Every structure is written in structure tokens, then in C-alpha cells.
Amino acid sequence: MREIEKIQKEIGKTDNDSKKLKLQAKMKEDKRKFAEEINVMLGIKIGLNPEVNAQNFSSEAVIETEINERTNNEEEELIGEQILLENESKIKNFLLIGGTGNGKSTLANVITGTNNFKESKKSVSKTRNIQSEMFEENENKYLIIDTPGLGDTQLALIRVLDIIAEAVYLVKDGISQVLFVIGNRFGQNEMDTYNLLRTIIFDEHVTNYTTIIRPCFENFNKEEECKEDVDLMIRKKGELAEIIESCQRNVIHVNNPPLNIASVDNENENEKKERMDDIKSNKRARNKSRVKILDNLSKCFQKVPYKPPKLKKLSTEIVDYMENKKELEKKLVDLKSNIIRKKKLINNITESQEFKNKSDANKINIIDDFEEKIKQLESKKEILNKEIIVKKEIIRKKVLEHILNDIDKLEETFAEKIKKKEN
Numbered sequence: 001m002r003e004i005e006k007i008q009k010e011i012g013k014t015d016n017d018s019k020k021l022k023l024q025a026k027m028k029e030d031k032r033k034f035a036e037e038i039n040v041m042l043g044i045k046i047g048l049n050p051e052v053n054a055q056n057f058s059s060e061a062v063i064e065t066e067i068n069e070r071t072n073n074e075e076e077e078l079i080g081e082q083i084l085l086e087n088e089s090k091i092k093n094f095l096l097i098g099g100t101g102n103g104k105s106t107l108a109n110v111i112t113g114t115n116n117f118k119e120s121k122k123s124v125s126k127t128r129n130i131q132s133e134m135f136e137e138n139e140n141k142y143l144i145i146d147t148p149g150l151g152d153t154q155l156a157l158i159r160v161l162d163i164i165a166e167a168v169y170l171v172k173d174g175i176s177q178v179l180f181v182i183g184n185r186f187g188q189n190e191m192d193t194y195n196l197l198r199t200i201i202f203d204e205h206v207t208n209y210t211t212i213i214r215p216c217f218e219n220f221n222k223e224e225e226c227k228e229d230v231d232l233m234i235r236k237k238g239e240l241a242e243i244i245e246s247c248q249r250n251v252i253h254v255n256n257p258p259l260n261i262a263s264v265d266n267e268n269e270n271e272k273k274e275r276m277d278d279i280k281s282n283k284r285a286r287n288k289s290r291v292k293i294l295d296n297l298s299k300c301f302q303k304v305p306y307k308p309p310k311l312k313k314l315s316t317e318i319v320d321y322m323e324n325k326k327e328l329e330k331k332l333v334d335l336k337s338n339i340i341r342k343k344k345l346i347n348n349i350t351e352s353q354e355f356k357n358k359s360d361a362n363k364i365n366i367i368d369d370f371e372e373k374i375k376q377l378e379s380k381k382e383i384l385n386k387e388i389i390v391k392k393e394i395i396r397k398k399v400l401e402h403i404l405n406d407i408d409k410l411e412e413t414f415a416e417k418i419k420k421k422e423n
């Protein structure tokens with residue numbers, strides 16, 4: 001029940017209605033599972049020893065309340081689901097791309113107003129997965145999608161394929177804006193990411209839906225300095241200059257300095273105060289950045305999202321497999337926690353006085369029964385795992401086939417990566 005209490009606390013804390021509805025739905029599901037578990041436990045006890053009166057178990061009362069609550073709330077639940085569906089259809093997608101270490105995850109934290117994305121220090125290993133977060137601001141619903149630097153030469157082809165599949169799945173209904181994050185270390189890797197996407201899932205119109213984000217820009221509220229920076233990038237010529245020109249110089253400068261400033265060894269009071277002041281001032285900078293960015297992004301809510309033909313094609317090819325895979329993954333998670341719960345349950349039962357009072361034959365029966373159930377679950381888990389792998393492989397194959405159609409147009413690094421894999 002601890003999990004349920006945790007969710008209850010979370011519900012109390014949140015003001016966000018759609019999050020509340022989701023949490024409530026999750027809580028109900030957890031409660032239902034818990035009740036089922038207790039049912040199984042009671043069933044075994046009653047089945048093996050009919051004279052044990054079920055009323056003696058305090059859990060019986062719990063089940064009854066759960067069941068009553070479930071029927072009473074069924075209608076409410078249906079309405080809740082309806083609202084969730086309607087809300088989800090109005091969400092706009094924002095895809096963050098760019099090289100590793102340019103400030104994408106930090107930007108994702110700033111935009112969403114969370115700390116859910118991992119901001120990497122140089123020494124720390126970076127995330128290799130797509131991460132997304134939904135939030136609401138002035139009745140606009142944003143889905144912010146953070147991607148690893150696809151141009152990263154250390155990234156294995158298999159990961160690139162998985163990332164593309166996940167991104168395509170998330171933005172299957174269209175992209176409101178691609179946020180191309182360009183730090184000071186801008187180089188070919190960054191350009192490769194943009195070009196890879198432009199070649200395989202977008203088209204030449206992507207620049208109409210591209211916003212270039214320049215983090216680490218302290219004077220981001222000084223228009224003149226921002227303009228100078230854009231002029232400078234354009235004067236350097238090259239591919240970046242072309243993109244900036246064709247996205248009508250849609251560049252947003254921000255500064256999102258870190259909040260996770262580590263203390264020095266044996267930090268004294270003064271040093272601590274300084275650090276706290278720094279964090280406060282960095283927080284202020286981030287808040288200002290957030291206002292500036294959201295002001296820009298909110299304009300996208302009037303525009304029809306970008307849904308280029310290649311994106312449409314690849315998403316139709318993989319969407320069913322992706323959904324299937326996600327369903328299986330969810331089942332696997334449920335199954336794993338079910339196994340853990342069953343193991344805990346048998347521990348609790350064997351420690352109870354009631355169990356100890358039973359005859360040896362009865363004890364063996366109860367334990368055998370549980371072990372058999374756990375064994376069945378374990379084998380189900382194995383089957384699920386295999387099914388997931390099969391789905392993943394099909395999806396990768398589909399993405400790879402899709403990329404191969406354009407291999408001659410790809411940048412060298414990617415073409416090489418793919419050819420190496422082919423041989």
C-alpha cells in the first residue's frame with residue numbers, strides 16, 4: 001500500500017488537473033491490483049483450510065471498500081479519460097536537437113520548469129535516450145522532446161535507429177518547432193544531426209519550422225548583442241549561415257547557467273553563502289530565459305504543425321510496432337512488480353501466526369502454490385522479453401530501410417556508419 005500512499009501525496013501536491021487525473025487513474029489501478037493480490041492470498045487460505053473464517057482478515061474490509069469505490073467511481077473515471085484524450089490531441093510537439101554538451105537537456109529543464117532532464121557535466125556519462133515531458137502554460141500544452149546528439153560519432157548505429165524510431169513515434173502528429181541548440185562548440189557533428197533529420201524524415205521546408213537556440217549568452221536581453229551574434233554567424237558563411245537565413249533569422253539567445261553547483265571541500269559559511277547567491281542568481285537568469293522562450297514558442301500554437309511526407313511514411317510503417325512494443329514493455333514492468341509483490345506476500349504469509357499454526361502438509365501446499373505461480377510469471381517474463389526484442393528488431397530494420405533510400409544524400413559520417421553495419 002505504500003505505493004498508493006505515495007501517489008495520494010503526489011495528488012495532494014499537484015495543481016495540474018490532467019496530471020491529477022492521470023495519478024488518480026494510476027492509484028485506482030494500483031488499488032485494484034492490491035485488492036486482487038489480497039483476494040489470491042485469501043483464496044489460498046480459505047481454499048486449503050475451510051474452517052478459517054475470512055472475516056477474520058482485516059484485509060477483507062479493504063477489498064470491500066476497494067470494490068465499492070471502483071463501482072462508484074467508474075462513471076467519473078470514464079469522464080476523466082475522455083478529458084485526457086481531448087487534451088492530448090491539442091498538445092504541440094517541440095523537438096530539441098543538436099550536438100552533445102550544447103545545453104539541450106538544460107534547456108528542456110528550463111522550458112518545462114522541471115529538473116527531470118539530466119544536465120551533464122563533462123566527466124559524467126551522457127544520456128543516450130530520448131526523454132520527453134509534457135507541461136501546460138497559459139492553457140497551451142507542450143511536449144518537449146530531448147534527444148541525444150545524433151551526430152555523436154560514439155553513438156552506435158543501433159542506438160541511432162532506436163532514437164529515430166522513438167522520435168518519429170513521438171512526433172507522428174507533426175512538429176510545431178524544431179529547436180536546434182547551438183552552443184559555442186558548434187561543429188560538423190551538430191550540422192550532421194540536422195542534415196540527417198532533414199534528409200530522412202524532414203524536407204527542405206524544415207527551416208520554416210526551425211528555431212535556433214543560443215544558450216550561454218549572458219546578455220540575452222540586449223537585442224543589439226543578440227543581433228550582432230546572428231550577424232557574426234552569417235558572416236562565417238557555410239551551412240549554418242544558410243539555415244539561419246532560411247529560417248528568417250529565427251534565433252533565440254538565452255542563458256541557463258547551472259543550479260547544481262557543487263560545494264568546495266570543507267566549505268565555510270562565507271563560501272556557502274556565495275554559492276547559494278550564485279544559485280539564486282542563476283535561477284533568476286533561467287526564469288528570464290524561460291519567459292523569453294515561451295513567449296516565442298507560444299506563437300506556434302496558431303500554426304499547423306509540420307508533417308512532411310517522409311515523417312508520415314516512416315511513422316505509418318512503425319507506429320503499430322512501436323505501440324505494440326510499448327504495450328509489451330508496460331506488461332513487462334507490471335509483471336516484474338507482480339513477481340516482487342508475490343515474493344513479499346509469501347514472506348508475509350509464512351511469518352504470520354496463522355501460517356505457523358497450520359499442519360506441515362498445509363504449509364507445503366501454500367508454499368508450492370506460490371512458487372508455482374512465481375515460476376509461471378517468470379516464464380511469462382522471459383517470453384515477453386523475447387517478444388520485445390523481436391519488435392525492436394523489426395522497428396530498427398524498418399528505420400534502416402527507410403534511411404537506405406537516401407543513403408547517397410547522407411553526410412559521410414552516417415553513410416560510413418551504415419555501410420560498416422551492412423558489411
Ligand SMILES: Nc1nc2c(ncn2[C@@H]2O[C@H](COP(=O)(O)OP(=O)(O)O)[C@@H](O)[C@H]2O)c(=O)[nH]1
Nearest residue numbers: 101102103104105106119120215216255256257
Ligand atoms: N552558463 C551556462 N551553462 C550552460 C548553459 N546551457 C548548458 N550549460 C551547461 O553545459 C553543460 C551541458 O549541458 P547539457 O544540457 O547537459 O547539454 P546536452 O548534452 O546538449 O544535453 C552543463 O554543464 C550545463 O550546466 C547556459 O545557457 N549557460
Ligand SMILES: [Mg+2]
Nearest residue numbers: 104105118127
Ligand atoms: Mg542531454
